[in-house]
Amino acid sequence: LLQQGIGDTIRISLTPEPGGSRSEEVRVAQEILQSMGLRAFTPTVVACPGCGRTTSDYFQQLAQDIQGWLRGQMPDWQRRYPGVENMTVAVMGCVVNGPGESKHANIGISLPGTGERPVAPVYVDGEKTVTLKGDHIAEEFQTLVADYVEQRYG
Template sequence: LRLNPGNIGKHERIVEVVRAAQAQQVPIRIGVNGGSLEKDLLKKYGTATPEAMVESALRHIKILEDLDFTDIIISLKASDVHRTVAAYRLLAEKIDYPFHLGVTEAGTAFTGTIKSSIGLGILLHEGIGDTIRVSLAAEPQEEVRVAWEIVKSLGLRTRGVTVVACPTCGRLDVDNFVGIVTEIEKRLAHIQEPLHLSIMGCAVNGPGEAHDSQLGITFGRGVGMIFKDGVPMRKVAGENIVEAFVKETEKLLAEGAGAKPQISLRSEPELISIR
């Protein structure tokens, strides 16, 4: 139940809501938002500073604690990273309730993803936060996808595929590298098992990344070398690489993701074109 008890009027109404929440064993989330702070706090601090947000949260917490209600979650959201991070850090020093993290009204899918990743990433890395919400001017499923990638990148969740891919620098040995990576990631989005894959555009960093991946592909001129657990398996013609890599990933899952590679006795993997 998202509720700021100090905003609902008479004390009797607060008691009624709190008792109903207690009876149903429903937690109450106190949601402080930098855009809707109490007028007296804005007058005191001049604007919605982190200190003002924290004082607002403590005010609402006290109301609930005075009614013997402690099943509380706190959020302190502002539309910029600095205030959001500072407010959560400050309140984390004062209380031990769980936190719901978010940079509110973060913006479009592009800018909002960046702001949310930085703000939430900092706090989660410091051990602050129990649940999160990515707030984007985008479709709801995009918010979920971004949130999942944030916690996955921090190692807080491991479900699904993690793709390591290089930037589009001058060493790329394959055309349409971005399209290839995007298509592979899309084709493997349904996978729930944790898999670490690498897709590298040249032979400079590719073999090194392959050592840390369960499956990898490194491109050369017109071909791609597929690695399994850092061991070269075979070459595949460039036009067939998406299909070949997807099939190898599915095969890896069928074998069990932890299966060890079978090392070929050949010194040079065979060039195979997958139809």
């Protein structure tokens, strides 16, 4: 109904964890509105579902960490960087399919699988800009995202 322009309110009811907060209902409602393209609240993190090429769960952990970090930044970023809520960040699990999705994001990374060299190409606005290497890929990517936000939305 909302997508058809009927109504302007959404209510989500979830059973909270024992002793948990009901704020999860607000987050889920925001995600629904954002996925429908009706309102943006936080940058979108696009991550692959995983396949035979993704022999590691590193990309899943990084996607989750980046999503949490972005949410944590939003109270400050919304004031300082208008429009940042419309940004898309891609965290992909392989260097075969990952670059294509990363090129469609504002900033994206394609991670190596288990046993592959720890190198991860990063794409900014569709162009490969740097390849991260070594054991600190996650931290370096987070820094690149923060720098991108400062440059693009600052």
